[in-house]
Amino acid sequence: MSDTLILWIDAALTLMILSFLYRDNAFYKFAEHLFVGVSAAYWMVVGFWDHLVPNLLGKLFPSLMSGVVPVANGQAAEWHYLIPAVFGLLLLTRLVDRWAWLSRWSLAFIVGGSAGFNLPRFLDSDFITQVQSTMVPLLVFDTGGALLVGASLSHLVLVAGVICGLVYFFFSLEHDGITGKVSRLGIYVLMVTFGAAFGYTVMARISLLIGRMDSLGNWLSSMGL
Amino acid sequence: MRFPEALKRLDRRIIFLLIAASVALPLVWKPQFDDHATPIVQAIYDRMESLPAGSRILLALDYGPSTAPELDPMAVALVRHGIRKGHRIALFTLWPDGLGQINKITDDTIRAEFPDKRYGADYVNLGYKAGGGGAINTMMVNLKTMIPADALGALLDSLPMMAETRSLSDFSVIVSLTAGDPGLKEWIQFAGDIGGIPVMGGGTAVVAPELYPYYPQQMVGIMGGLKGASEYESALMLGYPDTERLEMAATVRMGPQVVSHVVIVLLVILGNIGYLLERKKSIRR
Amino acid sequence: MRRNIPLIITFITGMVLILGYFVTRGPLHTLYESFSDYFAIITVFAFILGGGNLIKVHLRRIANRAKDWRYSMVTMVGFTVTLIVGMFKIGAPGGWGAAVVEPESWLQFIFDGIFTPLAATMFALLAFFVASASYRAFRARTKEATILLVAACIILLGRTPIGGWLTGWLPPELSFLDLPNLANWIMAWPNTAGQRAIMIGIALGVVATSLRIIFGIERNYLGRDE
Numbered sequence: 001m002s003d004t005l006i007l008w009i010d011a012a013l014t015l016m017i018l019s020f021l022y023r024d025n026a027f028y029k030f031a032e033h034l035f036v037g038v039s040a041a042y043w044m045v046v047g048f049w050d051h052l053v054p055n056l057l058g059k060l061f062p063s064l065m066s067g068v069v070p071v072a073n074g075q076a077a078e079w080h081y082l083i084p085a086v087f088g089l090l091l092l093t094r095l096v097d098r099w100a101w102l103s104r105w106s107l108a109f110i111v112g113g114s115a116g117f118n119l120p121r122f123l124d125s126d127f128i129t130q131v132q133s134t135m136v137p138l139l140v141f142d143t144g145g146a147l148l149v150g151a152s153l154s155h156l157v158l159v160a161g162v163i164c165g166l167v168y169f170f171f172s173l174e175h176d177g178i179t180g181k182v183s184r185l186g187i188y189v190l191m192v193t194f195g196a197a198f199g200y201t202v203m204a205r206i207s208l209l210i211g212r213m214d215s216l217g218n219w220l221s222s223m224g225l
Numbered sequence: 226m227r228f229p230e231a232l233k234r235l236d237r238r239i240i241f242l243l244i245a246a247s248v249a250l251p252l253v254w255k256p257q258f259d260d261h262a263t264p265i266v267q268a269i270y271d272r273m274e275s276l277p278a279g280s281r282i283l284l285a286l287d288y289g290p291s292t293a294p295e296l297d298p299m300a301v302a303l304v305r306h307g308i309r310k311g312h313r314i315a316l317f318t319l320w321p322d323g324l325g326q327i328n329k330i331t332d333d334t335i336r337a338e339f340p341d342k343r344y345g346a347d348y349v350n351l352g353y354k355a356g357g358g359g360a361i362n363t364m365m366v367n368l369k370t371m372i373p374a375d376a377l378g379a380l381l382d383s384l385p386m387m388a389e390t391r392s393l394s395d396f397s398v399i400v401s402l403t404a405g406d407p408g409l410k411e412w413i414q415f416a417g418d419i420g421g422i423p424v425m426g427g428g429t430a431v432v433a434p435e436l437y438p439y440y441p442q443q444m445v446g447i448m449g450g451l452k453g454a455s456e457y458e459s460a461l462m463l464g465y466p467d468t469e470r471l472e473m474a475a476t477v478r479m480g481p482q483v484v485s486h487v488v489i490v491l492l493v494i495l496g497n498i499g500y501l502l503e504r505k506k507s508i509r510r
Numbered sequence: 511m512r513r514n515i516p517l518i519i520t521f522i523t524g525m526v527l528i529l530g531y532f533v534t535r536g537p538l539h540t541l542y543e544s545f546s547d548y549f550a551i552i553t554v555f556a557f558i559l560g561g562g563n564l565i566k567v568h569l570r571r572i573a574n575r576a577k578d579w580r581y582s583m584v585t586m587v588g589f590t591v592t593l594i595v596g597m598f599k600i601g602a603p604g605g606w607g608a609a610v611v612e613p614e615s616w617l618q619f620i621f622d623g624i625f626t627p628l629a630a631t632m633f634a635l636l637a638f639f640v641a642s643a644s645y646r647a648f649r650a651r652t653k654e655a656t657i658l659l660v661a662a663c664i665i666l667l668g669r670t671p672i673g674g675w676l677t678g679w680l681p682p683e684l685s686f687l688d689l690p691n692l693a694n695w696i697m698a699w700p701n702t703a704g705q706r707a708i709m710i711g712i713a714l715g716v717v718a719t720s721l722r723i724i725f726g727i728e729r730n731y732l733g734r735d736e
Contacts (some may be wrong), residue, residue: 001681002619005623006622006623009623009624009627010622010623011627012628013628014630014631017628017631017632017635018635019636020635022243022639028580030581031579032632033582033584033585033588034566034585034588034624035588035625035629035632036605037513037564037584037585037586037588037589037592038588038592038620038624038625038628039625039629040560040561040564040589040591041561041588041589041590041591041592041593042322042617042621042625043321043322043622044557044558044560044561044593045592045593045596045597045610045617046321046610046611047321047554047557047609048554048557048597049557049596049597049599050321050324050352050353050354051354051355051550051551051554051611052551052554054374055354055373055547055550055551056551058373067606067607068534068607069374069377069378069728070378070379071373071380078317080544081548081550081551084547084548084551084552086717087552088551088552088555088558089555091555091559092555092558092559093564094559094568095559099680101512102638104512104514104732104733105515105519106552106555107516107731107732108516108519108731108732109519109520109523109548109549109552110549110552110553111723111731112521112522112524112527112723112724113359113523113524113527113545113549114525115520115524115527115721116523116525116545116724117358117359117362117527117546118528118716119524119528119717119720120528120532121358121419121431121719122414122712122713122720123713124414124418125413125418125439125443126414126712126713127710127713127714127717129418129442129443130438130706130709130713131608131710132617133438133442133443133706142648144603146350149734150686153681157462157699157703158699158703158706160703161700161702161703161704162703162706162710164707165706165707165708166707166710167706169707169708171728177589186707187654187706188657189696189700190704190705190707190708191654191658191661192658192700192704193434193699193701193704194658194661194704195657195658195660195661195662195665196434196661196662196666196697196700196701197434197435198658198662198665199661199663199664199665199666199667199669200319200449200704201431201640202486202489202640202644202662202666203429203430203451203452203665203666203669204292204295204429204430204431205488205633205634205636205637206244206481206485206486206489206637207245207294207430207450207451207482207569208291208292208294208295208630208633208634208636208637209248209483209485209634209637210248210252210294210482210485211293211294212627212631212634213245213249213252213481214252214294217252217253225652237642237645237646240638240645241642243641244637244641245638258670258671259671263694290621290625290626290629291629291630292633293626321557322629324609324610324611325611325618325621325622325625325626328611328613332613350609353636354550355550355551356549356550356551356553357553359546359547359549359550359553360546360550362546363543363546363547366543367543370543370547371550376610377604377608377609378607378609384560394555411698434697434701434705436704437697437698437701437702437705437710438705438706440702449697450669452669452670479671482670483670483671483672486666486669486670486672487635487672488641489666490663490666490667492641492644492645493645493648493659493662493663494729495645495652496645496646496648496649497648497659500650500651
């Protein structure tokens, strides 16, 4: 029974959203506003029960929470978790204009934390290792010593493509003369990249539509159509 | 109205109808196409095959229902492969919406197709944790600080497959199916590169091209979009012929994908023909 | 105090997390582990802030009878029902100790019946608009646009079985022109080159911005001075 109900509600809401393709209308607005409300509450609920309760409340008040967080049973309270609890509550002061300045302390922790996490990791994974990975031989030979033209060309495209692309992004240098020519080559490589990205994006969007059409098809089949 | 004018003034709702038809009609007549895995997808299959039976695999479903049509087929294929090889699978997500996806995979694939597999010993649901890279960072140091219990509240120490795990390094491989941030990139940055843990996975077709630079030094392989899922399914059917009787969602959906791609390419060509004709007319004037 | 304390917090947090990356033992590393844990907990409060802000905005619209206020009521009803059902785990067979999204629970029903179709269809709409935009705007006006167009078409055809059907008749010496092979080559080499150049550029930008934030040069996140 609930599966049938879900199928019908699913179909109704899908058609409401799709009605936007004809023009903006009350059904679409209803579905859109419903989505905003349900998703905000869903994320709050999941974040609260799956993270805050076991990872914060269960550690601050283990005896109180042992009924809903079995792992807290018999554990000692870890009072240093008051720090994130206080910062978290300070973040909520953003909702009250008079006290909103207090939320800057929490934002400072979040922003500082993000910066601290990202700096070494981007430097390692997205810079040093990427430069390493670009250092490939420009002439590739097979085990018999014969030149592999295809592989060599591919490696040349990779090395030249990365260097030319980086030169294009070097905006503090005038792009004229040899720099201009290298930068132009970089643009061409980037255009191929963006073309590939566009093709993949179209592929992605169509796949999502296929999923929805499949779902509508199931609904129609349930009615014997 | 002249041809170039007609092309220029084509109502977009006609284009919408064309797209809808190009997707709906193949779903009815169900054309089937053979596929084969490209090296970047085959690498994932080969890694799963090469791991000894009983290996612990972390499968992170870092996506929600909005991108499920692309990523669910990957999750299903990976679970089918992993369980057939005798691997132990820990399901996890960095997205709040991912919890529903974990339940779907557990109910519709693991419990339905492998009823003899035991929760806690062969597979486990580690639930959702917030914080993205921060959560992964904590799990790298001490898994049970971030995840003291599974999604059902059972202590990890009480679950046979998780009792001896101290950190992410105790997993043989991390597989992330990602729709964006946080996802495969964060797993590579926070776990793979630092801890030397093999990372592989799949992404929506929007996200996949951006992850190619990580292959092969930092990422074993990646499945890009529905095509990537279809390639993995074809590798699975080749390696495990008994899976051919199962529904392979990505393979079935390649039919509408093919037709709609052709329609879009034709629309682009048509649009450009109209543009070139108009340009020729204005040059003549 | 309103600006100095946040700047000090940013500096301490940032430095602990950077230094802790390199120092793998001792009290600094313990602090690093704790800060990682705290970071994740505070981000959950951001979800609660988001929910609170939603209530504030929509209740104001309803009270002032602003434009589309009736739809704000729809938002509030959806929000309130989902919140109550989820927070009190209504209908979950396991009760208070159950998983938050337990099969058979009312929250799972809301997820399957309301959240999933709405989220999925919102994204599926984009397929129509991307097709319409491709038709109207995708023009080979310049050399660069032509390269982009050709690459996109090769990918669109080569990543489906139709690509093999269109060029499968080519002799083995010209197999590199086979659309699927061409598509795979484009992804593996020029696409990787371009994406890598972008990634390296972004990495340098992230490093520079992170340092500016940690040392207090970049202060936009603190907002305006009152």
